Amino acid sequence: MEAWWQCEIPYPFVDQKILDASDSVRAVLPNRLCDPKIAANLFEEVLDEFLLCDDLGMNVICIEHHAGINSLIGSNPLVTGMLARQTRKVRLLSLGTLISLRQDPVRVAEEYATADVVMRGRFDIGFVKSGGTEFASANANPVNNEERYWEAIDLVTKTLTSHDGPFSWEGKHYTHRHVNIWPGPYQHPHPPMWAATGDPRSAAEVGRRGMRHVLVLRGPEGTKRAYDAHRKARAEAGLPRVTTDNFAYAALVYVGDTDEEGIEVGSKLLWFLNTSLKSAPQFNRFLPGGAPPQAAPGLYRTKPKADAGLNMANAEKGVTTASQNAQKLMSITAPEAMRQGILFAGSPDSVYRQVMEFYDQVGGFGHLCLVGRSGFMTHEESKKSIRLFSKEVMPRLQEIRPVEVG
């Protein structure tokens, strides 16, 4: 099993009274609440943490979110570019430029190819479907987002794998009639591709495409269901079986010297769920194209009798929507998060055991993504966990080789 460390570089230093008074902590808070001097310190600390991971042999992940206290990384390609040069050994996963929000996927492919060349092939490309407030921030239509997502991935792939001069793309959502990037990517045919998605329909598509499938904070049930949908779709399409290397799971992770320390400091990661997910109904329940129309009775009614519609929609989709998932996570406590496989925290032995319990529950996965720093966790606390994890937990996880499953 491979380990990947990530930090979204949250900005938690906004007065709680302001956060309580706002109906959303993303998209709407004025940026005068974000002191650039504090932001600079945060970037410096976290970029150093990425470099510490590089020293210790742990891969790193660079994400993207816009205009909120949850993350200062509004430009994934920019930070990816910094890490491409400053890291020297480990692999870097961009997870990812929010591709369906960009006007031109060719430009993103061009940036990614350059990153891969600078890194001499240490680069992985991840695609995230995006959601909620991001549509407001990017002025992007939420209704046909999923269609744009897949078409953009097709166009990025075609751009990265074309080496014989300009080609033309006149698709439903993107047109670019003279595509010819220099340089192409270092890896052939292209860097490994990941997709972060939870619902069975897109999980099946991830499976058919053979992308690495990452589930974020979904817990054992939702994760297993998505992995199963991935395998089932491949079997139905007559495609070869895949190993656990196709599957990844992202959880909040903190390692301390003792269980007490690990859980106490690890609990700070819950800020991500308790505080940074707060989002107004227009970005959430009522987001057009978010919940399917069948869910409407549960979304619109203010009085009971409400659940009929939601249950119907869930039965149809097989899992809760991302926004329902978020609602559930906002009020979670540390023991509950640990029970649900959302937080792995404690001593090195305990964290290893928790990871492996989860591994068994979902039928195995080949990549653990650690959301390792969030909220008010300090630089020192974060570095301590990175060191302990890299030295005490990672070597044991690396012994677990990919196996064919399902």
Next chain:
Amino acid sequence: MPNESDTPRTDMIVVHGVEMEVLRHGTGQPMLFLHGFQHVDPSAYFLYLLGRRAEVIAPSHPGFGASARPKDFESIYDVLNLYAAFLEALPHPKVTLIGSSFGGWLAAELAVRSCARIERLVLVDALGIKVSDRETPDILDVFNTHPATVKAAMWHEEAKAPDLDAMTDEQLIKRHRNWESLALYGWNPYMHNPRLSYWLPRISVPTLVLWGASDRIVKPSYGEAYAARIPGARFALIEGAGHHPEIEQPDSFAEHVLGFLSR
């Protein structure tokens, strides 16, 4: 209140392969009503009032009410071509075209293309054009604004707003689907065509621009600017109404419209 025989009829018809729900009511001059954010409620009182003097034809846009939305429908371009076909398919050589809100945008677009099938035009709190400077939005962003704020801007008297708790599951499901279709067509540029204003002088039929005096989705001054760009258009305010005068002040609304027909 209207009796049983006054109940609007709902037909499903097929236009260019698209199944469309069409409400019909009354007899008299043919009148095509293009709805706003939500499809027309068959029990809406303004239908009965207009139906006394006119044959009201009120289709649900593709993706609204019970009308289908073909998978590849992507923009207002598709909706407009569908309505051009719809107009041609009507047995009437000409109709009075009424467009409310989002439907007002559609009506204005249809009229600048051709008035051959249009006798008269009525725009009611219509969207569709850019009036103010580039940093002043003309139309409240109903998607990125808190629903309570949108509701307050929509109605003169919030008590007139539909009671969502009283709606059936089916009605709420349609409502959310309407919302999704509206976003698909109107997300960007938001609820307008930057070029439409330039072409409004092409409208060559008698035009009435009606506006709810309390509309804060799109203010009366926007309606005045709309009317000023259409040759000979008259502008009239309806007091005690927000974005939907046809619902909040149906009597006054019908009086204005029917009065305009007989001018």
